[in-house]
């Protein structure tokens with residue numbers, strides 16, 4: 001998961017300070033120790049794309065479940081390749097409702113010892129932080145879901161639905177994505193009414209939490225190619241028709257074009273709440289987004305902020321360029337890739353028609369090259385949003401729950417595409433000025449790990465026992 005932290009940090013660029021502060025921890029020491037041991041073990045498995053030990057890691061995780069008395073038939077390990085194992089574990093409920101899926105990926109992006117100030121595959125710590133590749137993305141949630149499953153069983157929680165933990169491989173790339181594999185090969189195992197996933201981190205400013213974000217939608221990646229062709233000729237005899245100029249003109253038209261603003265239900269709630277945690281003109285403008293029609297001035301100001309603009313509309317931008325074949329020849333062809341991030345529910349064929357109109361030159365060819373899986377936003381149901389709000393309020397009184405739409409991709413899109421509403425929420429908080437996901441010395445606040453442990457425990461109970 002890559003882009004959404006950046007986005008959320010811009011959402012709250014000028015906020016009114018939140019009065020909430022971290023509540024006292026109420027987790028027994030022994031349970032903290034349980035989580036710590038699982039987390040440390042998981043961080044120390046080198047589950048990068050270049051290593052072969054994802055299966056070793058999920059087998060290690062399964063051993064914790066076996067020791068806690070989970071029967072063999074409720075623990076599944078399998079995957080696309082022998083070393084790309086995924087673990088699916090089940091705590092049986094009454095079956096009154098469809099299962100809830102708690103999903104996290106155990107693979108991590110590469111990390112080189114020489115790039116870090118420590119060994120990235122040893123769980124290091126100082127007074128405040130745990131350090132290591134995956135400490136945040138996504139081994140914290142992986143370890144928490146597993147430890148909480150063990151606690152639910154031990155505590156005699158009686159869920160009205162199965163609670164399923166899915167720890168998967170290759171979310172970060174690598175070609176054997178565990179969620180794809182499970183949906184295609186073991187759909188019964190991860191069938192559920194809803195799923196909780198990564199993608200919703202809270203942000204801290206000066207140690208204070210600003211909002212608990214819930215990722216409920218993702219924009220969809222799509223690539224298009226614009227090609228200009230021309231018979232060409234000798235560069236000493238230039239003519240007005242020219243593949244490079246034709247393409248350049250088309251790209252400038254795309255630059256100047258703005259897709260229409262569409263505010264879906266998710267973003268309506270999100271903008272309303274962003275307005276609440278912002279102040280001044282920005283708060284007024286954000287509130288104006290809920291009016292119909294939206295006042296143009298507010299729209300113009302907000303559209304200048306890349307992060308807000310990307311929430312308002314589908315965007316298109318030229319990202320690659322190629323053209324000509326010799327410095328002394330008129331170009332016979334020129335082409336550009338235009339990368340589009342579509343709002344949920346969009347159809348790439350509609351975007352293709354729009355781009356063709358915008359280019360406004362029948363001599364140019366515009367093609368759809370492909371893109372991410374289409375997915376709609378997960379519905380903001382009272383069942384889910386209400387549960388997240390009540391757990392948030394119990395833990396951090398007064399803190400805003402902020403639905404978000406991310407511009408990057410997680411496995412959530414695959415689940416939504418398969419008809420399983422998926423919500424990115426973790427209760428993990430990161431410093432908005434110091435985010436290290438995929439970077440050097442990745443780390444997580446110790447207090448946040450244990451707070452999230454408690455938050456997700458309560459959320460699981462809330463969602464599986466009403």
Ligand SMILES: [Zn+2]
Nearest residue numbers: 001137138198
């Ligand atoms: Zn991730």
